[in-house]
Amino acid sequence: MPSEVIYEPIEKFGLVEKKRSKSLFSKIGIIGCGLVGQNIARVASFYGIEVVFIEVNEDKIREAYRNIEKILDERIEHWGMTSGDKRAILSRIKGTLDYQNLKGCDFVIEAIRAVDRGGKIKERKEIFHKIEEVVDKDCIIATHSTTIVITEISSDLKNRERCVSLHFFVNHQEARIVEVVRGLYTTDESYQKVCKFVTLINRKIIPVQESAGLVSVRIFVVLLNESCEILMEGISNIEDIDRTMKIGFGMRLGPFELADKMGLDKILRWMDNIYNEFGDIRYKPNPYLRKLVRAKHLGIEAGVGFYKYDEKGNRIVSEIVKC
Amino acid sequence: MKILVLNCGSSSIKYQLFKMGDRSVIAKGGIEKLGMKGSFLKHVRQDGQVVVFEGEILDHKIGVEYILGVLTSKKHGCIEKLEELDAVGHRVVHGGEHFNSSVLLTDDVLEEITKCIDIAPLHNPPNLKGIQAMEELIPGIPQVGVFDTAFHQTMEPKAYMYGIPYALYKKYGIRRYGFHGTSHRYVTKRACELLGVDYNTQKIISCHLGNGASVTAVKNGKSFDTSMGFTPIEGLVMGTRCGDLDVGVVQYIMEKEEIGIRSSNTLFNKHAGMLGISGISSDMREIEMAKANGNERAKLALDIYNYKVKKYIGSYIAAIGGLDILVFTGGIGENAGTTREGVCSELDCLGISLDYEKNISFRSEGLISTPESKVKIMVVPTDEELMIALDTEEIVFAKKKL
Numbered sequence: 001m002p003s004e005v006i007y008e009p010i011e012k013f014g015l016v017e018k019k020r021s022k023s024l025f026s027k028i029g030i031i032g033c034g035l036v037g038q039n040i041a042r043v044a045s046f047y048g049i050e051v052v053f054i055e056v057n058e059d060k061i062r063e064a065y066r067n068i069e070k071i072l073d074e075r076i077e078h079w080g081m082t083s084g085d086k087r088a089i090l091s092r093i094k095g096t097l098d099y100q101n102l103k104g105c106d107f108v109i110e111a112i113r114a115v116d117r118g119g120k121i122k123e124r125k126e127i128f129h130k131i132e133e134v135v136d137k138d139c140i141i142a143t144h145s146t147t148i149v150i151t152e153i154s155s156d157l158k159n160r161e162r163c164v165s166l167h168f169f170v171n172h173q174e175a176r177i178v179e180v181v182r183g184l185y186t187t188d189e190s191y192q193k194v195c196k197f198v199t200l201i202n203r204k205i206i207p208v209q210e211s212a213g214l215v216s217v218r219i220f221v222v223l224l225n226e227s228c229e230i231l232m233e234g235i236s237n238i239e240d241i242d243r244t245m246k247i248g249f250g251m252r253l254g255p256f257e258l259a260d261k262m263g264l265d266k267i268l269r270w271m272d273n274i275y276n277e278f279g280d281i282r283y284k285p286n287p288y289l290r291k292l293v294r295a296k297h298l299g300i301e302a303g304v305g306f307y308k309y310d311e312k313g314n315r316i317v318s319e320i321v322k323c
Numbered sequence: 324m325k326i327l328v329l330n331c332g333s334s335s336i337k338y339q340l341f342k343m344g345d346r347s348v349i350a351k352g353g354i355e356k357l358g359m360k361g362s363f364l365k366h367v368r369q370d371g372q373v374v375v376f377e378g379e380i381l382d383h384k385i386g387v388e389y390i391l392g393v394l395t396s397k398k399h400g401c402i403e404k405l406e407e408l409d410a411v412g413h414r415v416v417h418g419g420e421h422f423n424s425s426v427l428l429t430d431d432v433l434e435e436i437t438k439c440i441d442i443a444p445l446h447n448p449p450n451l452k453g454i455q456a457m458e459e460l461i462p463g464i465p466q467v468g469v470f471d472t473a474f475h476q477t478m479e480p481k482a483y484m485y486g487i488p489y490a491l492y493k494k495y496g497i498r499r500y501g502f503h504g505t506s507h508r509y510v511t512k513r514a515c516e517l518l519g520v521d522y523n524t525q526k527i528i529s530c531h532l533g534n535g536a537s538v539t540a541v542k543n544g545k546s547f548d549t550s551m552g553f554t555p556i557e558g559l560v561m562g563t564r565c566g567d568l569d570v571g572v573v574q575y576i577m578e579k580e581e582i583g584i585r586s587s588n589t590l591f592n593k594h595a596g597m598l599g600i601s602g603i604s605s606d607m608r609e610i611e612m613a614k615a616n617g618n619e620r621a622k623l624a625l626d627i628y629n630y631k632v633k634k635y636i637g638s639y640i641a642a643i644g645g646l647d648i649l650v651f652t653g654g655i656g657e658n659a660g661t662t663r664e665g666v667c668s669e670l671d672c673l674g675i676s677l678d679y680e681k682n683i684s685f686r687s688e689g690l691i692s693t694p695e696s697k698v699k700i701m702v703v704p705t706d707e708e709l710m711i712a713l714d715t716e717e718i719v720f721a722k723k724k725l
Contacts, residue, residue: 005373005374005375006372006373006374006375006399007374007375007376007377008374008375008376008377008399009376009377009378010363010364010376010377010378010379010380010389011378013376013389013392013393013396014385014388014389014392015388015391015392015395015405015460047359048359048361078580078581078582078586079580079582079586079587079589079590079594080582080585080586080589081589082593082594174583174585
């Protein structure tokens with residue numbers, strides 16, 4: 001019996017000969033590996049995609065790895081995956097400082113942290129330029145910004161028709177949807193390609209027209225503003241407001257719990273941006289929220305927000321921070 | 324007559340091409356990682372040469388097209404043109420209550436299979452995709468569906484109903500369906516063939532012990548009861564599945580570990596069973612090696628495994644009122660002499676006497692009981708693909724005669 005295995009490229013063996021196509025989304029890039037970046041990296045890698053993420057220094061790279069590992073360990077501990085899965089996922093994720101490593105990516109998403117944002121639009125535009133210099137012409141370039149419109153960020157690029165905006169939901173592991181936004185320049189082809197990527201990582205697509213705050217953020221900021229308002233008027237307390245929304249309306253987390261999880265500074269910035277865009281008082285950040293952010297009570301990551309948390313991020317029960 | 328047998332999973336397609344005259348396999352292979360990175364088609368030619376075709380295989384249709392392309396290719400194929408294929412037989416996991424035997428796949432049948440998606444969300448959709456792909460690629464070719472559940476449709480309500488409100492059975496079809504039907508049907512029939520006895524008068528228990536495992540009681544040629552139920556998790560302790568479990572345990576674990584439906588599903592299907600108990604592996608050989616090295620939990624896992632099978636055999640003897648033939652099949656049933664020994668030991672009171680010496684290294688097809696044993700103990704390697712091909716041949720042939 002012959003022992004050597006013969007290897008052949010499969011394309012020649014279709015009933016109609018196929019062209020050897022580069023497999024789509026074999027590699028993606030992420031700029032900025034904070035909470036959102038880590039989430040995208042982990043999910044994409046779970047579905048077999050190579051991930052390169054760019055950070056600003058070695059410490060941040062290590063931090064990103066640490067956090068991704070932590071989440072995977074939690075999954076293993078709670079029976080969601082095996083340690084073999086974890087090894088495979090980590091082996092596909094590579095952190096780097098150099099944009100040159102984005103070469104060969106089919107998709108690059110900018111997901112820089114709120115705190116690093118500084119120049120906001122200007123900085124994002126610069127990042128888009130840097131990405132465009134390295135990647136191929138047909139690589140999709142996306143932003144994770146929900147309140148800054150993609151048309152504006154992409155306006156100076158050479159191939160701006162391949163830019164879109166995506167919004168992942170990172171607050172709950174079972175929130176398997178992504179808001180997908182096409183800009184003024186985005187072609188159908190690019191949009192379809194992005195939808196393919198989203199399907200590949202097992203998420204449902206919510207198509208959204210370009211508008212600051214999309215669906216999710218716009219509704220949430222109003223909900224949080226109103227919750228803060230009710231709180232300030234002394235109508236109810238934090239825990240009861242959360243409880244009302246959770247039990248009464250079947251939300252997994254109440255508005256304050258959600259806000260603490262997302263990070264209050266990020267939400268404040270969202271509100272500022274949407275308020276600037278629409279000028280509607282509904283979006284104007286509530287003074288209580290602004291006060292918390294000034295005091296650096298930014299939520300779970302800071303150990304204190306609307307509620308208090310221990311080092312592991314578990315809520316310290318029945319101890320509500322008074323302002 | 325040449326018949327292609329397809330088994331389409333969510334990310335794999337297995338195939339075998341049969342020449343029905345002498346029941347020989349003229350080519351076989353499979354696609355793995357379908358729709359994922361690193362997909363490939365592994366083809367075994369009749370001369371034993373293995374060929375691996377690498378490249379992007381995006382969906383079932385493209386996968387089936389490549390299989391047909393490889394089979395008809397000059398370089399590695401075994402047929403000249405597609406017209407040489409007379410029929411295609413498909414493994415279909417769930418036939419619900421509608422199908423009690425294999426059927427020619429018509430639009431009406433496909434509609435019924437589609438209805439079963441609700442109770443087999445993981446398995447029926449890829450099965451259907453394979454059927455549709457084949458119809459698109461070779462329009463009009465006769466296709467036959469062979470159901471994993473069909474053989475067990477002869478179970479009586481007392482065997483298939485759960486002790487839950489009857490309304491739930493009516494509303495969702497929640498009842499025991501059983502699986503591995505094609506395998507149990509093949510090995511029990513084959514055992515009778517080998518022994519030269521009438522299938523329709525025998526009391527048989529067959530133990531399909533593979534990565535998934537089930538025991539079936541066959542009385543007078545009909546499945547009377549089987550250990551898998553609404554899903555393949557019920558019954559024996561398996562490689563990574565827990566088998567029978569107190570539902571109170573499920574609730575308790577979900578509460579204590581703060582896990583939802585998705586994670587508990589992974590827990591009971593992927594982390595449990597032999598892997599979960601032994602902490603070593605889901606592979607019987609590795610567990611046996613660990614036991615030989617003195618690993619206590621490996622020993623415990625093996626003890627539990629055998630004990631569970633033994634208990635099912637005992638209860639089924641009571642259910643069908645006696646036993647003539649006991650059959651072992653599946654990867655473990657066919658190869659693990661130690662498991663067969665563990666299961667059959669101390670069952671002489673029930674007329675089951677194993678020839679320990681013969682059994683321990685027995686790896687083929689035949690008898691492993693002592694000449695005095697009242698019950699014939701047999702090892703019969705399963706061949707679901709052949710069974711599917713035979714059913715397909717029979718149905719297509721009957722159709723042609725009409």
